[in-house]
Amino acid sequence: MKPRKTKKPHLVLVGNGMAGIACLEQILRYGDMFDVTIFGDETHVNYSRILLSNVLAGVHGFDDITLNPLEWYRERNISLRLGVRITGIDPVARTVTGDDGAVTSYDKLLIATGSHPFVPPVPGLEKKGVCAWRTLDDTQRLLEWSAPGKHAIVLGGGLLGLEAARGLQVQGCHVTVIHLLDTLMNRQLDSTGGHYVQRKMENIGITVRTKCTVRAIHGKERVESVELNTGKILPADFVVVAAGILPNAELGRMAGLEVKRGIVVNDFLETSNPDIFAVGECVEHRGMTYGLVAPLIEQGKVLAATITGNKGPTYEGSSTATKLKVAGVEVFSAGVIEETEPGLDIVRYEDPGLGIYKKLVLKGGHMVGAILVGDTSESGRYMEWIRSKEDLTAKRRNLLIPEPPKDPGASIAEMSDSEVVCGCMGVTKGTIITAIHDRGICTLSQLKEATRASAGCGSCAGTCTALLAAVAPGFEPDGKQVLCGCVPFPEEQLREMVHTQQIRSVQQVLDIYGNGTGCEKCRPALSYMVDMVWCGEHEEDRSSRFINDRVHANIQKDGTFSVVPRMRGGVTSPAELRRIAEVAEKYNVPLVKVTGSQRLDLLGVKKQDLPGIWADLGMPSGQAYAKGVRMVKTCVGSEFCRFGTQDAINTGVELEKRLENLFTPHKTKLAVVGCPRNCAEATVKDIGLIGQEGSWQVVVGGAAGKSVRKADVLVTVASTEEALESAELFFQYYREHANYLERTYDFVERTGMDKIRRETVYAVPEARAGLLDRLRKAKSASYDAWLEREQPKTATQFVQIQPMEAPEEVSYR
Amino acid sequence: MSWLKVTPAENVPLREGRSVCIGRREIAIFHLPDGFKAIDNRCPHNLGPLCDGITKGTTVVCPLHGWNINLETGKVLKPDVPVGVTTYPVRVSEGIVEIQLPELKEAVA
Numbered sequence: 001m002k003p004r005k006t007k008k009p010h011l012v013l014v015g016n017g018m019a020g021i022a023c024l025e026q027i028l029r030y031g032d033m034f035d036v037t038i039f040g041d042e043t044h045v046n047y048s049r050i051l052l053s054n055v056l057a058g059v060h061g062f063d064d065i066t067l068n069p070l071e072w073y074r075e076r077n078i079s080l081r082l083g084v085r086i087t088g089i090d091p092v093a094r095t096v097t098g099d100d101g102a103v104t105s106y107d108k109l110l111i112a113t114g115s116h117p118f119v120p121p122v123p124g125l126e127k128k129g130v131c132a133w134r135t136l137d138d139t140q141r142l143l144e145w146s147a148p149g150k151h152a153i154v155l156g157g158g159l160l161g162l163e164a165a166r167g168l169q170v171q172g173c174h175v176t177v178i179h180l181l182d183t184l185m186n187r188q189l190d191s192t193g194g195h196y197v198q199r200k201m202e203n204i205g206i207t208v209r210t211k212c213t214v215r216a217i218h219g220k221e222r223v224e225s226v227e228l229n230t231g232k233i234l235p236a237d238f239v240v241v242a243a244g245i246l247p248n249a250e251l252g253r254m255a256g257l258e259v260k261r262g263i264v265v266n267d268f269l270e271t272s273n274p275d276i277f278a279v280g281e282c283v284e285h286r287g288m289t290y291g292l293v294a295p296l297i298e299q300g301k302v303l304a305a306t307i308t309g310n311k312g313p314t315y316e317g318s319s320t321a322t323k324l325k326v327a328g329v330e331v332f333s334a335g336v337i338e339e340t341e342p343g344l345d346i347v348r349y350e351d352p353g354l355g356i357y358k359k360l361v362l363k364g365g366h367m368v369g370a371i372l373v374g375d376t377s378e379s380g381r382y383m384e385w386i387r388s389k390e391d392l393t394a395k396r397r398n399l400l401i402p403e404p405p406k407d408p409g410a411s412i413a414e415m416s417d418s419e420v421v422c423g424c425m426g427v428t429k430g431t432i433i434t435a436i437h438d439r440g441i442c443t444l445s446q447l448k449e450a451t452r453a454s455a456g457c458g459s460c461a462g463t464c465t466a467l468l469a470a471v472a473p474g475f476e477p478d479g480k481q482v483l484c485g486c487v488p489f490p491e492e493q494l495r496e497m498v499h500t501q502q503i504r505s506v507q508q509v510l511d512i513y514g515n516g517t518g519c520e521k522c523r524p525a526l527s528y529m530v531d532m533v534w535c536g537e538h539e540e541d542r543s544s545r546f547i548n549d550r551v552h553a554n555i556q557k558d559g560t561f562s563v564v565p566r567m568r569g570g571v572t573s574p575a576e577l578r579r580i581a582e583v584a585e586k587y588n589v590p591l592v593k594v595t596g597s598q599r600l601d602l603l604g605v606k607k608q609d610l611p612g613i614w615a616d617l618g619m620p621s622g623q624a625y626a627k628g629v630r631m632v633k634t635c636v637g638s639e640f641c642r643f644g645t646q647d648a649i650n651t652g653v654e655l656e657k658r659l660e661n662l663f664t665p666h667k668t669k670l671a672v673v674g675c676p677r678n679c680a681e682a683t684v685k686d687i688g689l690i691g692q693e694g695s696w697q698v699v700v701g702g703a704a705g706k707s708v709r710k711a712d713v714l715v716t717v718a719s720t721e722e723a724l725e726s727a728e729l730f731f732q733y734y735r736e737h738a739n740y741l742e743r744t745y746d747f748v749e750r751t752g753m754d755k756i757r758r759e760t761v762y763a764v765p766e767a768r769a770g771l772l773d774r775l776r777k778a779k780s781a782s783y784d785a786w787l788e789r790e791q792p793k794t795a796t797q798f799v800q801i802q803p804m805e806a807p808e809e810v811s812y813r
Numbered sequence: 814m815s816w817l818k819v820t821p822a823e824n825v826p827l828r829e830g831r832s833v834c835i836g837r838r839e840i841a842i843f844h845l846p847d848g849f850k851a852i853d854n855r856c857p858h859n860l861g862p863l864c865d866g867i868t869k870g871t872t873v874v875c876p877l878h879g880w881n882i883n884l885e886t887g888k889v890l891k892p893d894v895p896v897g898v899t900t901y902p903v904r905v906s907e908g909i910v911e912i913q914l915p916e917l918k919e920a921v922a
């Protein structure tokens with residue numbers, strides 16, 4: 001036994017999980033009263049178990065979900081024993097024994113051992129490739145097993161099972177959920193709600209089999225298939241068990257405590273032994289066990305008061321609310337959900353077409369429960385009504401009518417201080433505001449650390465950020481960049497999912513991973529993404545394109561458009577110039593201008609004149625309106641210039657031909673110059689080729705717009721063909737890896753030139769060939785957008801609608 | 814009340830808008846998943862053509878400077894300014910988009 005240096009009583013915590021540590025944090029608020037030792041049988045510091053779902057779905061990395069890093073323990077002089085499982089308690093000697101044999105004495109013992117997965121008895125469960133899902137290590141294992149094309153079977157269609165299914169599906173697996181009962185999520189939903197959820201899961205590509213069990217798991221050493229009770233055999237590469245949880249109450253039994261389903265505690269969180277306390281999923285309070293974080297945090301607060309000698313606050317049980325963390329399958333459930341007792345009024349709303357189901361349960365004048373599927377936007381309001389028991393008699397007719405849309409600032413101002421912002425961690429608006437003021441918090445991560453708000457499932461991060469923005473003087477946005485609130489995934493991951501899930505339209509991405517509607521920011525970004533990933537084998541959705549990309553011209557301040565024909569390398573001909581002049585006269589074009597990019601612009605053109613002008617010009621689109629290849633500027637080069645060392649004009653024209661009509665994350669401008677005098681400004685272009693005696697320098701990431709940035713040298717090569725190919729490699733790499741609206745000058749700084757060189761010009765031959773193949777494929781699918789004049793996407797693409805009937809102008813009688 | 818026939822419904826693609834001149838008005842007709850909407854085709858900010866905007870739900874985003882306008886109420890949602898755009902009742906009858914103009918309503922009354 002370790003001799004203890006100080007005289008402080010020794011507090012031993014068994015279980016280094018969410019409830020135990022949250023409780024300890026509360027205990028420490030009362031002062032440094034204990035020497036603390038923590039035993040945890042996992043080998044990780046305390047992390048957010050809730051977010052394992054997001055780790056499996058690739059939204060978070062393992063490092064992102066840590067709640068208390070090692071320093072946290074160290075700074076508080078906590079002795080942390082990771083990887084040690086407590087196997088015995090002697091309540092008389094007041095000691096615990098670890099599986100390493102060490103015996104530790106305690107003055108106060110806190111049991112927070114959580115639960116373990118319930119595993120139904122199925123023959124074959126011992127085979128490799130079967131895993132229950134509870135811990136970080138389980139998650140890691142599942143990530144190793146999953147890969148595009150693998151078959152995954154999930155046993156259990158509850159919250160955990162559905163989140164597992166979604167995560168594995170995002171990893172590319174074919175997932176089947178097997179559920180014993182008729183309807184999914186039967187603990188949180190009534191059968192109608194369960195059917196709605198099933199349809200949504202099926203819509204996002206997950207197979208669901210209800211009223212079904214697994215009779216056996218087959219395979220030599222590893223799982224190969226599962227056999228259903230119907231006799232049907234399903235191929236399986238691995239099986240995830242998510243059939244429920246059982247409290248870890250064994251230690252309580254050993255210590256002679258009163259144990260039923262869990263370790264029984266009273267309203268002060270005391271067990272039947274005065275020196276032993278318990279908190280979390282392992283306890284049973286007033287006949288209830290809980291499997292969600294918010295109640296455990298409430299318990300922890302009460303226990304902290306009790307154990308520090310401030311006994312007084314009581315825990316009276318929690319009304320729980322849950323949300324399903326599956327993007328595209330919005331589910332909220334709280335309180336009473338079935339007509340279990342007389343005197344309940346049920347308010348229902350259903351729209352099977354839109355997949356929306358709402359059910360409110362009322363008792364007397366107040367709300368006691370709610371189910372929302374497909375639209376959870378009102379969940380905050382309903383939860384607050386349930387919590388506050390507000391008398392709703394006056395609002396009774398309008399319960400299902402959403403609050404009128406208002407800007408986020410106003411809705412935050414209207415929230416009461418007691419309203420819960422973070423449902424997982426039970427943090428109120430008042431707590432957040434106080435923390436911001438008292439501790440000078442200005443970022444979301446600081447707020448998370450100080451209050452734990454948004455450390456759970458993270459769905460309140462938007463509200464927390466809005467609160468910060470409204471109240472914190474030095475507010476700084478932070479966190480992982482997601483594409484948009486409508487589709488809250490980083491773009492890199494969305495590209496991956498679009499690819500592995502074979503998603504070919506913007507609407508599908510929005511339905512599966514987003515809020516179903518999208519906005520002016522994410523829809524064009526997703527349009528680019530599905531197009532880039534599928535090289536034209538996607539479903540083009542013009543409603544998701546900015547007007548410029550619907551009519552292939554740039555909209556101007558008065559709603560007219562500008563027309564810039566392609567003039568490769570800035571080279572034109574008398575015939576072209578004549579046609580441009582004729583068009584300008586024929587269509588009364590208000591202004592013809594030489595642009596900053598070595599070509600001509602016809603400005604002030606009406607939408608309905610566009611097809612005619614393009615036909616008369618007989619020149620391809622210069623894409624001057626597009627996030628795409630603009631131009632290749634050239635200087636005269638060795639053909640005419642006395643200093644020219646390389647043929648800039650022909651190289652520039654060739655480069656433009658190879659890349660024109662392609663779309664890019666942001667506009668891409670290029671230039672080719674014949675010598676380092678750089679007359680066409682190649683050093684401030686997205687891609688530049690600079691000729692020198694016997695070689696070309698290829699430079700990337702230059703800018704001379706909002707800011708000026710000198711391009712970085714990508715590579716120096718001997719031949720013109722190598723120079724063109726290097727430019728193509730970088731170009732395709734940028735297309736595949738940049739975020740939407742990220743110009744090359746930001747992209748190269750974010751990515752780093754070393755990495756770019758390593759993955760383009762210095763990449764292994766297969767990787768280079770891959771980039772070039774995909775570029776060629778995209779190129780062959782591309783076309784001159786102005787040809788849509790002959791085959792418009794829709795009859796009214798360019799023309800205004802002519803009304804079938806005219807009004808009688810009665811007001812002018 | 815009389816309804817004016819405007820155009821076959823398929824002339825306004827899903828989630829897009831198209832403009833039409835009816836009498837002295839230029840009106841933008843939108844085809845949303847839950848029905849058609851009609852609104853004056855002039856953004857209250859600087860007369861931007863709303864028919865060319867991207868829709869998000871029942872909101873249109875003006876293509877010029879990004880004002881958000883609710884297509885059902887005509888209210889400007891972003892920025893927070895107390896102005897609005899006139900909206901018109903629309904329906905689809907036998908595949909034809911029909912619209913009601915205020916003058917006609919007055920005439921009947």
Ligand code: SRM
Pocket residue numbers: 554555556557562564593594595596597598599600601624630631669703704705706707743
């Ligand atoms: C027409 C032209 C000006 C001219 O009369 O010469 C022009 C016009 C516009 N530029 Fe430009 N830029 C034009 C050359 C440039 C150049 C010079 C060049 O290309 O060598 C630059 C600096 C180089 C660069 O792009 O980095 C340039 C930097 C910008 C920027 C700032 C980009 C940046 O990230 O720094 C914008 C704004 C943006 O893209 O976000 C912009 C945006 C615009 C837009 C499209 C604004 C808009 O969204 O409506 C202007 C359209 C006007 C209209 O009503 O049609 N324009 N613009 C030039 C067309 C070139 C062409 O033939 O396609």
Ligand SMILES: Cc1cc2nc3c(=O)[nH]c(=O)nc-3n(C[C@H](O)[C@H](O)[C@H](O)COP(=O)(O)OP(=O)(O)OC[C@H]3O[C@@H](n4cnc5c(N)ncnc54)[C@H](O)[C@@H]3O)c2cc1C
Pocket residue numbers: 014015016017018019020039040041042048049050051052053084085086087112113114115133134135160248251279280281282290291292293294296323325424456457
């Ligand atoms: C994938 C997933 C998603 C979830 N999503 C949500 C959600 O969205 N919202 C929500 O509210 N809740 C969610 N939960 C539930 C939530 O994570 C738990 O309610 C919470 O973690 C329980 O906290 P706890 O401290 O009681 O148990 P745990 O967090 O499990 O901590 C107990 C710890 O004690 C250790 N331990 C057990 N026995 C011993 C022993 N004898 N010796 C030493 N150590 C021991 C365990 O290994 C564990 O590390 C989710 C859970 C999972 C698995």
Ligand code: SF4
Pocket residue numbers: none
């Ligand atoms: S510099 Fe400004 S005003 Fe001039 S064309 Fe470019 S964007 Fe328009």
Ligand code: FES
Pocket residue numbers: 856857858859860861875876877878879880
């Ligand atoms: S004209 Fe509509 S936002 Fe400016």
